[in-house]
Every structure is written in C-alpha cells, then in structure tokens.
Amino acid sequence: MNPSPQQPTNVKQLSIADHDHVPMQLDEAALDAARHSLDQASVTPSYGPWRADICKLLNDALATELVCVLRYKRHHFTAVGLASPKIADEFLVHANEESAHADRLAKRIVQLGGKPDFSPDTLTQRSHADYDDSNDLKAMIKANLIAERVAIEAYTQLIALIGEKDSTSRRLLEDILADEQEHAEELADWLA
Numbered sequence: 001m002n003p004s005p006q007q008p009t010n011v012k013q014l015s016i017a018d019h020d021h022v023p024m025q026l027d028e029a030a031l032d033a034a035r036h037s038l039d040q041a042s043v044t045p046s047y048g049p050w051r052a053d054i055c056k057l058l059n060d061a062l063a064t065e066l067v068c069v070l071r072y073k074r075h076h077f078t079a080v081g082l083a084s085p086k087i088a089d090e091f092l093v094h095a096n097e098e099s100a101h102a103d104r105l106a107k108r109i110v111q112l113g114g115k116p117d118f119s120p121d122t123l124t125q126r127s128h129a130d131y132d133d134s135n136d137l138k139a140m141i142k143a144n145l146i147a148e149r150v151a152i153e154a155y156t157q158l159i160a161l162i163g164e165k166d167s168t169s170r171r172l173l174e175d176i177l178a179d180e181q182e183h184a185e186e187l188a189d190w191l192a
C-alpha cells in the first residue's frame, strides 16, 4: 500500500546521536572464563573459533619458510664455485633468516595450543613457495625472487585475514613480511 501523502510530517529525523548507543564495555563472562582453563596458558576466550584456522595458516607459512631454507641452502652450496661468492654467501644469510622465521612461527603455533608441522612428506604441498635446484646463478636468483614475491603476497593476505583476531600473530607476520621485502629488493638488485 502506498503511504498517504497526508502522513504526519512531524516524524523526528534520526541523527547519529539518536541511534541506540551500545556502551563500550568488556565481556565479563569472558573475563571470568579466563580465570579458568589454566591449561590453555596464554590463550583466552577472545581467540574464540579462530585459533584452529590461525594455526593452520601459520603452519602453511612454516612450511613455506622451511622450503625456503632448503632452497637457499641448496643454492648457497652449489653457487660457491660460481662467479659471485658474495651472492653465494648472501644465499646463506637468507637461509638463516628464513630458518629464524620458521622458529618464530613454530613457537607461536605452540603458544596457540597447536602443533607445528615439520613433516617432510607434505612440506612442498603445504608451502606457498617452490623448491628449486637450478645450477645457474641467474636462474637461482630468479627462482628466489619469485619465491620471495610469493611469500610477500601470502604474508600480506595472512595479515589482512588475521586482522584484529590475533594481534600477537599479526605483529609477528608483519615483522617477517618486512624481512621478505628486503630479501626481494636485494634479489631484484642482483638480477638487474
């Protein structure tokens, strides 16, 4: 039915201030729940249903880092005799930095009550970046640049997905992302 044109016109216009005001307050039930379940250590109810998803995503990132360690180590040891020993040394520096990333991810997964997955059987399927066994220095640099760019994209998406759901994991991922961006810049310089 169409509204009558004679409808009263003194209906109060809503302003922002008139909207139902939901006071900012903490969830007391969750605070109370935090007093219990001490076996969960630092994981409190705010993690809600996201904890398992976050552990799965962090495990995929862990697999990526482990594959990157293997790829950089392979490149380091096979590039030693090639034209640029400096680049071979830098591959080892990157390998060690990826290994440190893997350790930090594994530690965070354990803090969240998950299990870090180091299984070699499924490593390459779970990794976002690829292994590479090129023998040519330029091909190695290119493979590493591709892997770093894939890692940057994966970490960027992961940070957006986690958002405010787990600020500790997000800060860790932001730290790692900054390192991957530096790696990619170096590789791109060498390729040029």
Ligand SMILES: [Fe+2]
Residues within 6 Å of the ligand: 065, 068, 097, 098, 101, 151, 176, 180
């Ligand atoms: Fe890394």
Ligand SMILES: [Fe+2]
Residues within 6 Å of the ligand: 068, 094, 098, 148, 151, 179, 180, 183
């Ligand atoms: Fe990297």
